[in-house]
Amino acid sequence: TPRVFSGIQPSGGLTLGNYLGAIKRFVEMQDSGVETIYCVVDLHAITVWQDPEALPRQTRELAAGYIAAGLDPEKSILFNQSQVAEHAQLAWIFNCVARMGWMSRMTQWKDKAGKNQQNASLGLFAYPSLMAADILLYHATHVPVGEDQKQHLELTRDIALKFNHDYKTDFFPITEPVIEGAATRVMSLRDGSKKMSKSDPSDASRINMTDDADTIAKKIRKAKTDPDALPSEAKGLEDRPEARNLVNIFAALSESSIDEVLRDVGGKQFSEFKPMLAELAVNKLAPISSEMERLMQDQAEIDRILRGGAARARAIAAPILQRTYDIVGMVR
Numbered sequence: 001t002p003r004v005f006s007g008i009q010p011s012g013g014l015t016l017g018n019y020l021g022a023i024k025r026f027v028e029m030q031d032s033g034v035e036t037i038y039c040v041v042d043l044h045a046i047t048v049w050q051d052p053e054a055l056p057r058q059t060r061e062l063a064a065g066y067i068a069a070g071l072d073p074e075k076s077i078l079f080n081q082s083q084v085a086e087h088a089q090l091a092w093i094f095n096c097v098a099r100m101g102w103m104s105r106m107t108q109w110k111d112k113a114g115k116n117q118q119n120a121s122l123g124l125f126a127y128p129s130l131m132a133a134d135i136l137l138y139h140a141t142h143v144p145v146g147e148d149q150k151q152h153l154e155l156t157r158d159i160a161l162k163f164n165h166d167y168k169t170d171f172f173p174i175t176e177p178v179i180e181g182a183a184t185r186v187m188s189l190r191d192g193s194k195k196m197s198k199s200d201p202s203d204a205s206r207i208n209m210t211d212d213a214d215t216i217a218k219k220i221r222k223a224k225t226d227p228d229a230l231p232s233e234a235k236g237l238e239d240r241p242e243a244r245n246l247v248n249i250f251a252a253l254s255e256s257s258i259d260e261v262l263r264d265v266g267g268k269q270f271s272e273f274k275p276m277l278a279e280l281a282v283n284k285l286a287p288i289s290s291e292m293e294r295l296m297q298d299q300a301e302i303d304r305i306l307r308g309g310a311a312r313a314r315a316i317a318a319p320i321l322q323r324t325y326d327i328v329g330m331v332r
């Protein structure tokens, strides 16, 4: 039977990219009736420095974002990673299976470590090994993610294959990435060649789920574009990354195709299209952000949900870790 696992880092506020590329898909999968497990991956977040004063709020806000966007803590298992120690325990085993060379080829490692790799954390280097543990700890079969996580999911498959090979077993399943939906790669509003990211130093580069209507309108108004009018079909967006990104966001938010959007707005100038996009974005995001705000009033309730989710997650994870230890040859 299919089992879905995915996670998001509480490394800042949620962006429109996280919403369209991940959370919206999480909700659809939950509502399709399969077993769904969604995690706030706080152990991943600290691979780059997180202020311990801010991390609890970021964690709770992400949990609130999940729920406000439609995840139901009864239907899905919602929890934060550090409450289920088995993630770190399985990651250690996988650290001993994965090879240095595999990790050093990861583009996220190269991007985030930058020029000064010697000074990046060992955790950042081993990030994909922990991610493989997150997924394989539940024998998850399907993992919905944005395009940027594709390479890490391939590495998860490589780790499962090598573990199965080294220990002559078929214990770990080969996971399917689910990179679908209209917006698997939402780009920065300031640079159409960079993905929209929570940790981009420029706040103007992204739409945060908690931005108010005026801020959203202002960011879209200032979004980088070219001087031409919108084309009337998708082909006309080639070599126009900024234009394509805005049309793509419009399509994803309105649940229509790019061609359908261009049928309506083809020929318009950005000065006319941008306010339409802003209005749509505000209409879609405002109910979620106001619900997030309401949920954040009751921290104890969020913590209770995360603890309950962690207990349910552990009930699945613990036997799988024990079985892994047996396969590896650990005495208990």
Ligand code: AQP
Residues within 6 Å of the ligand: 007, 008, 009, 010, 011, 012, 015, 017, 018, 020, 021, 022, 144, 145, 146, 147, 148, 149, 183, 184, 185, 186, 187, 195, 196, 197, 198, 199, 200
């Ligand atoms: N721009 C994006 N477009 C589509 N999907 C996106 N995702 C992230 N950015 C976009 C998807 O959101 C999920 C959670 O991502 P993450 O928090 O684990 O880390 P990330 O991919 O590195 O996201 P950020 O926002 O860029 O965070 P930071 O800045 O902390 O690294 C994943 O499914 C991801 O694909």
